[in-house]
Amino acid sequence: MDDHLPVHMFLHSTHQVPNHWHDSIEILFVLKGKLELFTKDRFRELNEEDLFLINANEIHAIKAEENNLVLALQIPVSYLLLIEPQIERMLFDCNSAAASYEEQSKFDELRTLLAEMMLLHNKRPQGYHLRIQSCLLNLTYLLMQGFREQDQSPEKHDDKHRERLLRITSYVKENYNRAINIQQLALQEYLTVPYLSRFFKEYMGTSFTKYVNAVRLDKAVKDLTLTNLSITQIAHDHGFPNLKSFNAVFKEFYRQTPGEYRKTVLDGRSSFQKSSVAQFNYFDMNPTQAFESLFKYLPNKNLSASSNLPVALHIHKQTHEISVKSNQSKELAHTWKKLITVGKAKEVLFAEVQRHIKQMQQEIGFQYIRFHGIFDDEMMIYGENERGDVSLNFAYSDSLFDFLLCSGLKPFLELSFLPRQLAGEGATSVFYKKSFVGSPKDLGKWNQMIHQFITHYIHRYGIHEVRQWYFEVWNEPEIHIFWPDTYEAYCELFISTFQTIKSIDSELRVGGPGVLSLTLMQSDWLTRFMNDVCRRGVKPDFISFHSYPYDESLRSTQVIQVDYEENPDVLFQTIELSADTEYLSRVIIKMKKTVSEAMGSDVPELHMTEWNATGSHRDLVNDTCFKAAYIVKNVLENMDGLHSFGYWTATDLLEEFKMSSETFHGGLGLMTYNGIPKPSFYAFKLLAKLGRQFIHQGKGYYITSSDMGLQVLMYAYAHIDSLYQKGDASLINRTNRYDVFEEGGDIELTLELADIQPGSYTIKRHTINRQNGSVFDLWVRMGAPHPIDADTLNYLKQASCPQLTFEQVEITSTYSLISKLSPHEVQLVELMRL
Numbered sequence: 013m014d015d016h017l018p019v020h021m022f023l024h025s026t027h028q029v030p031n032h033w034h035d036s037i038e039i040l041f042v043l044k045g046k047l048e049l050f051t052k053d054r055f056r057e058l059n060e061e062d063l064f065l066i067n068a069n070e071i072h073a074i075k076a077e078e079n080n081l082v083l084a085l086q087i088p089v090s091y092l093l094l095i096e097p098q099i100e101r102m103l104f105d106c107n108s109a110a111a112s113y114e115e116q117s118k119f120d121e122l123r124t125l126l127a128e129m130m131l132l133h134n135k136r137p138q139g140y141h142l143r144i145q146s147c148l149l150n151l152t153y154l155l156m157q158g159f160r161e162q163d164q165s166p167e168k169h170d171d172k173h174r175e176r177l178l179r180i181t182s183y184v185k186e187n188y189n190r191a192i193n194i195q196q197l198a199l200q201e202y203l204t205v206p207y208l209s210r211f212f213k214e215y216m217g218t219s220f221t222k223y224v225n226a227v228r229l230d231k232a233v234k235d236l237t238l239t240n241l242s243i244t245q246i247a248h249d250h251g252f253p254n255l256k257s258f259n260a261v262f263k264e265f266y267r268q269t270p271g272e273y274r275k276t277v278l279d280g281r282s283s284f285q286k287s288s289v290a291q292f293n294y295f296d297m298n299p300t301q302a303f304e305s306l307f308k309y310l311p312n313k314n315l316s317a318s319s320n321l322p323v324a325l326h327i328h329k330q331t332h333e334i335s336v337k338s339n340q341s342k343e344l345a346h347t348w349k350k351l352i353t354v355g356k357a358k359e360v361l362f363a364e365v366q367r368h369i370k371q372m373q374q375e376i377g378f379q380y381i382r383f384h385g386i387f388d389d390e391m392m393i394y395g396e397n398e399r400g401d402v403s404l405n406f407a408y409s410d411s412l413f414d415f416l417l418c419s420g421l422k423p424f425l426e427l428s429f430l431p432r433q434l435a436g437e438g439a440t441s442v443f444y445k446k447s448f449v450g451s452p453k454d455l456g457k458w459n460q461m462i463h464q465f466i467t468h469y470i471h472r473y474g475i476h477e478v479r480q481w482y483f484e485v486w487n488e489p490e491i492h493i494f495w496p497d498t499y500e501a502y503c504e505l506f507i508s509t510f511q512t513i514k515s516i517d518s519e520l521r522v523g524g525p526g527v528l529s530l531t532l533m534q535s536d537w538l539t540r541f542m543n544d545v546c547r548r549g550v551k552p553d554f555i556s557f558h559s560y561p562y563d564e565s566l567r568s569t570q571v572i573q574v575d576y577e578e579n580p581d582v583l584f585q586t587i588e589l590s591a592d593t594e595y596l597s598r599v600i601i602k603m604k605k606t607v608s609e610a611m612g613s614d615v616p617e618l619h620m621t622e623w624n625a626t627g628s629h630r631d632l633v634n635d636t637c638f639k640a641a642y643i644v645k646n647v648l649e650n651m652d653g654l655h656s657f658g659y660w661t662a663t664d665l666l667e668e669f670k671m672s673s674e675t676f677h678g679g680l681g682l683m684t685y686n687g688i689p690k691p692s693f694y695a696f697k698l699l700a701k702l703g704r705q706f707i708h709q710g711k712g713y714y715i716t717s718s719d720m721g722l723q724v725l726m727y728a729y730a731h732i733d734s735l736y737q738k739g740d741a742s743l744i745n746r747t748n749r750y751d752v753f754e755e756g757g758d759i760e761l762t763l764e765l766a767d768i769q770p771g772s773y774t775i776k777r778h779t780i781n782r783q784n785g786s787v788f789d790l791w792v793r794m795g796a797p798h799p800i801d802a803d804t805l806n807y808l809k810q811a812s813c814p815q816l817t818f819e820q821v822e823i824t825s826t827y828s829l830i831s832k833l834s835p836h837e838v839q840l841v842e843l844m845r846l
Contacts, residue, residue: 045080065106303742351658355666394431523554637836640691785814
């Protein structure tokens with residue numbers, strides 16, 4: 013766990029752990045699946061929620077043939093001796109699988125302590141390690157009172173035998189990859205070979221040969237799945253005398269040959285891994301209930317996590333002295349307002365989506381809008397006449413662009429996906445309402461479509477207007493789900509499309525490729541792309557990318573296959589959410605460096621055409637106050653760092669998946685599908701009130717000025733906790749969604765604002781927290797009604813706005829602005845001179 017604790021508490025999923033022992037008591041709690049546990053005298057099958065204690069220095073091994081998750085707690089005897097000097101002589105019999113129903117209550121006490129210790133370690137409130145040690149004392153007491161079997165006699169506690177076993181097993185582990193000579197080993201131990209074999213079998217519970225093979229197999233299987241070495245080479249490298257021997261040992265355990273095993277793993281991996289870039293379907297990121305069987309033993313599962321932790325949370329106090337003299341300021345462009353996104357082009361024609369866009373424009377005011385699927389069949393643009401010539405219909409797209417331009421929005425056009433008639437043989441489809449992806453079967457007709465499409469809108473709106481639009485070629489082409497063809501085929505599409513558009517007018521802006529941050533951070537895909545297209549005389553007018561904070565390491569080497577078009581609630585268990593609270597800043601720095609190194613001093617515009625805290629359409633935290641603090645934090649920390657920040661998305665009403673019947677289903681939008689602004693919507697609304705003159709920023713606050721006075725925007729950000737990052741949703745449900753965050757406590761922020769022009773001021777304070785501006789929390793307080801009728805919908809829309817308070821003060825030259833913020837809270841204070 014960490015240096016503060018005297019124990020090891022960890023989670024693992026395993027196929028086998030060879031015979032071993034340790035000078036610790038070990039408690040195993042099976043959270044998922046099942047396993048076989050071998051001890052010296054017998055083997056036991058442990059199933060989900062079974063609890064088993066392995067005594068110190070007891071030789072044991074684990075074997076499993078299906079996916080499992082096990083919580084292990086190892087308590088060193090050296091620590092236990094500090095508690096109870098006689099404990100080294102005690103043996104414990106703790107096996108819930110062998111206990112009757114009536115006896116399970118005493119095991120539940122142990123499960124409760126394990127659950128509390130895991131929760132404490134996950135949340136890490138102040139002094140958590142002291143509370144965990146308190147749990148350890150209680151656990152030791154329960155073991156001594158309820159599970160003590162007998163005391164060991166001094167004769168049975170044989171250090172001499174353990175030391176001999178340690179020498180033998182250490183020799184095997186150090187020499188497993190070469191021929192092991194049992195005669196030489198027996199000679200070193202001053203034993204005969206028969207005696208050594210009997211001794212090893214008696215104390216280890218397995219033969220010497222089987223133990224050696226288990227150690228070799230454990231090492232070999234890693235090379236089998238993580239390298240391209242031949243099976244013959246792997247067998248040789250790990251000490252097997254020949255391929256036949258390796259096959260026999262492998263098949264005995266895995267029930268298949270090494271070749272069959274490798275193919276099974278690699279076939280699964282190929283669905284998300286291509287050209288060393290992780291391929292994944294982030295639409296299906298929806299954490300499982302992996303720890304449900306653990307956390308249900310908490311004293312009150314329905315209470316918030318903080319109420320389960322008997323540790324007082326600290327109120328963090330911060331004080332900052334700031335001069336607000338205007339000569340310290342700089343001009344802000346607020347490029348975060350340049351771009352917003354919706355799902356697909358056809359959705360913009362929905363009356364409800366248009367109402368959402370109009371409200372968003374009235375209260376926030378973006379400049380551009382981006383969406384998928386302008387050429388989808390639903391838009392009915394592409395067609396061919398009886399001669400097979402391209403024949404386009406702009407009825408739907410004209411209505412779409414007319415509405416957007418009247419709403420003050422210009423198109424940031426993603427040129428995708430394929431109309432069915434242009435889809436090639438290798439094309440596949442994505443989304444519930446299908447979009448076709450892959451290379452067009454006729455690149456010439458694709459270019460004719462692009463040329464006629466853009467020319468039509470130049471005639472309709474004028475060249476000056478269309479020169480202000482952006483044309484982005486495709487979406488995440490390095491991800492197999494969006495581009496099932498080759499890298500070279502995408503480059504050809506990009507170059508051909510670029511040249512087609514530039515042939516219409518050289519000032520039209522063309523770029524891409526909309527690469528994912530995971531790709532950017534772990535591969536050179538983007539560098540390769542820029543080098544290759546520039547080498548062919550094509551220099552993009554802008555480079556686009558997307559940021560979703562997924563960890564750069566895959567959670568496992570195997571993929572759970574899902575039908576993402578039909579079942580968005582199935583977890584795609586390959587990617588972890590990042591623990592890095594500065595992930596977006598790090599991605600932006602990496603993007604700037606990558607583009608600068610590839611293109612020199614003549615760097616094009618950089619646009620983040622999608623960003624969010626997750627890519628999941630069913631992540632329940634999307635509806636909470638967390639998103640307000642997340643948005644404010646990341647915008648302020650990266651203010652004007654890019655030419656645009658395209659938040660994904662404006663509304664939950666999108667058809668990448670079948671719509672949920674639940675209003676608060678964890679959608680990505682700023683508004684629910686029936687038009688209720690979420691805390692994330694109000695976060696952008698408060699950002700829009702910031703002035704154009706930058707004054708100062710610090711941890712948790714940002715100060716600007718305008719003709720109206722000063723604006724101070726503050727936030728209390730709390731990151732998702734380590735279990736939720738790894739995909740466990742045991743502490744979150746339909747109505748309780750705040751137990752998956754790190755415990756940070758409240759913040760008291762004092763800003764000493766100096767050099768203010770003397771006079772009378774109105775202090776106008778806007779507050780977003782769980783009591784104000786959070787429609788989800790209001791809905792829960794109402795009793796979480798479902799379905800939501802018209803009266804309830806209107807009430808939620810009217811009653812869920814941020815709190816607004818006013819105060820009049822006289823300021824001479826300095827003002828102490830004192831604010832108290834709870835976790836996830838956002839406050840905007842406007843100081844307006846009368």
